[in-house]
């Protein structure tokens with residue numbers, strides 16, 4: 440082959456290659472366009488716009504041989520795009536903008552003008568529009584949901600079944616129903632008075648969730664209620680106890696998000712779940728979203744897969760921003776005993792960050808009195824002084840354990856006499872524990888935290904706390 444024909448054949452091969460690439464790109468674009476149309480048709484059907492969906496299917500000749508895959512819907516795609524945009528550019532994606540009214544063009548296809556939607560107008564032959572029929576079918580499900588949280592004190596709004604809220608996909612409703620089934624009943628019997636020695640935290644929680652509901656007119660302008668509160672501190676100091684009291688005392692719908700359960704149960708779909716959670720909380724407002732162990736969900740180094748964790752955090756930030764910005768009566772309460780591990784962007788969204796510290800001597804005194812008094816055991820002030828003095832570093836939970844151990848110690852003495860056949864078990868009477876029993880228990884039970892641990896929290900509070 441001479442140089443010229445070599446050149447021609449190389450040029451021919453290159454142009455064939457270019458044609459191939461062009462064809463591939465064209466095919467990809469046309470596949471994409473086709474997928475978009477299927478997605479739109481499915482979305483319209485999902486939203487009960489049956490006539491519009493049929494019209495679209497006819498106009499673009501969609502074949503009934505294809506259907507949208509289970510786990511793809513427009514809502515998910517949009518949500519993922521928003522999360523991606525936020526994590527990439529650190530600002531919210533703008534999906535819509537108001538158009539110029541003068542230049543706006545409204546396109547009404549001829550077919551839809553002729554055909555009125557069966558859902559829109561009941562006729563004599565068909566008095567129950569198709570849409571309402573769908574509603575009835577689903578209403579049964581909604582009723583079950585209402586029953587599931589019927590022991591919560593609910594307002595009229597909160598008693599509305601899910602189906603009353605239009606415009607959500609069936610996937611959204613499925614997730615929403617799971618969430619509603621996990622609403623914490625307000626009948627756990629924990630009152631403010633059970634959170635002994637935690638007066639400052641209680642005041643703040645009342646400011647955030649109780650008073651704004653009782654006297655909303657007092658909380659306007661700059662005096663808006665706190666929307667995000669983080670309770671942090673050593674283990675066993677009553678953070679979860681406080682949140683249970685919020686559930687019982689606040690009369691809000693209380694959504695309990697246990698981090699480990701959340702990530703495990705909805706792995707791969709956590710951010711979708713999170714979005715629905717906040718949607719549902721808004722729909723059923725006033726509500727409280729309680730996130731236990733926030734560090735497991737939003738630490739700088741979350742252990743669930745890197746990408747999933749990034750997307751989850753981005754969605755959490757979007758949702759927290761929404762709560763802070765909007766007027767909705769949704770309050771987010773979170774706890775952690777590793778505040779230093781939290782992602783700083785998440786941390787910033789919690790307007791109040793409160794240390795629930797180890798109880799001081801006076802608080803320990805009150806906690807001893809609370810637990811022994813609650814069981815009918817009376818100790819005088821001097822005895823309570825002695826206990827509180829010797830229990831430095833004990834958390835509320837440690838003190839509770841100590842009280843149990845003291846009572847068990849007394850019972851054990853009696854059981855030993857039964858074992859030695861000194862008395863019959865039927866005749867065994869257990870006396871109140873005395874100070875010696877408590878001191879003996881003090882030798883056995885050691886506190887979980889100590890001054891060094893406490894120091895770490897105090898240091899973090901001085902740097903990042905907001906109380």
Ligand SMILES: Nc1ncnc2c1ncn2[C@@H]1O[C@H](COP(=O)(O)OP(=O)(O)OP(=O)(O)O)[C@@H](O)[C@H]1O
Pocket residue numbers: 633634635636637672673674675676677678679680681774775776806834835836837839
């Ligand atoms: N201040 C307190 N007054 C009365 N009881 C308390 C107090 N603090 C803790 N307790 C008791 O200890 C138990 C455990 O406390 P709680 O679970 O609230 O601690 P926590 O701070 O959430 O711990 P962790 O950080 O490990 O989750 C409570 O259910 C309660 O019985």
